[in-house]
Structures are given as C-alpha cells and as structure tokens.
Amino acid sequence: MRDYEKIVEQLRSEVEKRYAGKPLARHILSVAEFAVEIAGSIDCNDTLLCRRVHVAALAHDLYKKFPQEELRELIRREAIPIDEFSRQAGGGLLHAPPAAHYLRTRCGVRDEETLCAVYYHTTGRPGAGLAEKILFCADYLDPSRENHASEPDLSILSKKAKTDLDAVYREVLGRKLVYTIGKGKPLHPSGIAAWNEVTGRNQSSPGAGNL
Numbered sequence: 001m002r003d004y005e006k007i008v009e010q011l012r013s014e015v016e017k018r019y020a021g022k023p024l025a026r027h028i029l030s031v032a033e034f035a036v037e038i039a040g041s042i043d044c045n046d047t048l049l050c051r052r053v054h055v056a057a058l059a060h061d062l063y064k065k066f067p068q069e070e071l072r073e074l075i076r077r078e079a080i081p082i083d084e085f086s087r088q089a090g091g092g093l094l095h096a097p098p099a100a101h102y103l104r105t106r107c108g109v110r111d112e113e114t115l116c117a118v119y120y121h122t123t124g125r126p127g128a129g130l131a132e133k134i135l136f137c138a139d140y141l142d143p144s145r146e147n148h149a150s151e152p153d154l155s156i157l158s159k160k161a162k163t164d165l166d167a168v169y170r171e172v173l174g175r176k177l178v179y180t181i182g183k184g185k186p187l188h189p190s191g192i193a194a195w196n197e198v199t200g201r202n203q204s205s206p207g208a209g210n211l
C-alpha cells in the first residue's frame with residue numbers, strides 16, 4: 001500500500017481532531033491495535049494484510065458520531081455509493097460508506113480489500129476477504145469494551161480469532177444478527193447473505209465493485 005505511514009498519520013490525527021478524549025477514539029485505536037494483532041497471528045509475514053487492517057480499522061468509525069442529517073447530506077453531495085436498504089433504514093448503517101469514501105478520496109487508498117473492510121464493517125457480506133473478516137471481528141470484540149457482562153466469553157473469542165478466524169467471524173455475524181432481531185429491526189440483506197454463506201448456502205456477492 002502506497003504512503004502507508006502518511007495515511008496512518010493522517011487517520012490518527014483525524015481521529016484525534018474529531019473524537020479526542022471520547023470513548024469512540026479509544027474504541028478506534030483499540031480496534032486498530034487488535035486487528036493488527038489478529039492479522040499478525042494469522043501470518044506475521046503478511047505485511048500487506050497488517051497494513052490493510054490497520055488503515056481500515058483507523059478509518060472505520062470516522063463518521064460514527066455524525067448526525068444523520070449531516071451524513072445524508074454528505075452522501076448526497078459527494079455521491080457516495082450506498083445501497084437502498086441502508087439509505088432507507090439510516091441509523092447505524094450510514095456511517096460506513098462515508099468512511100470508505102474518505103479513505104478513497106482523502107487518503108488516495110485504491111486497495112479494494114481495505115475499502116471493502118470499511119464499507120461492510122457494519123453488515124458483513126458474502127465473499128468477505130480476510131481483512132474484512134478481521135475488522136468485523138476486531139470491531140465487535142474490541143478489548144477496550146467495558147460491558148462484557150452479557151457476553152462473558154468475549155475474551156475466549158478474542159483468543160480464538162487468532163487461530164480460527166472463520167469460526168469467530170461466523171459467531172460474531174450470528175450475534176449481530178440476533179441482536180438486530182432482538183431490537184425488532186429488519187436485517188440488512190448483505191448480513192443475511194453472509195450468514196447463509198457461512199452456514200453453507202452459497203450466495204453471490206451483492207457487488208463491491210464501485211467503491
């Protein structure tokens with residue numbers, strides 16, 4: 001990845017500028033550290049994978065605390081690609097596409113795996129690559145998360161992510177879907193398709209081509 005150090009520096013200062021002292025800054029930095037740890041455990045010689053997940057994790061929640069109207073305006077103004085379900089549902093589904101867009105337009109990142117990891121970090125998708133799976137799991141398992149009471153096995157899953165990522169990805173995906181169902185909300189089609197894929201029903205990717 002070109003200009004890796006420069007991109008990391010830019011993202012770190014952007015996190016600082018937007019969320020200094022807030023729990024979200026701690027979450028982002030903690031997820032970044034943990035994602036690199038997972039990548040290193042899977043293959044410590046795979047520098048590209050480590051860089052991909054580092055950059056993706058530092059960017060993934062850059063827009064998390066932005067007001068809905070501001071996000072919608074940004075998506076409209078900059079013609080950020082977003083699927084119809086997310087556009088209509090809004091809420092937590094609006095912050096990932098602008099973050100991928102930021103990486104592409106403000107940092108010059110062209111690496112599809114890095115962009116997809118950010119773009120799909122809230123929903124998951126069938127055909128997810130390694131970097132996507134790592135960020136998806138690291139985001140959920142974030143070691144700095146304080147309330148582990150309802151999920152006492154998070155530290156076990158965190159260890160397992162380094163040795164059996166696919167199993168943990170499936171577990172995390174399932175928990176996120178169940179959580180959404182518990183809230184009485186509809187499930188994003190990408191998440192359903194990802195679940196069908198990991199449970200043995202192959203689906204084709206809804207398309208990650210135009211990031």
Ligand SMILES: [Fe+2]
Nearest residue numbers: 060061064122
């Ligand atoms: Fe997020």
Ligand SMILES: [Fe+2]
Nearest residue numbers: 027060061139
């Ligand atoms: Fe996050």
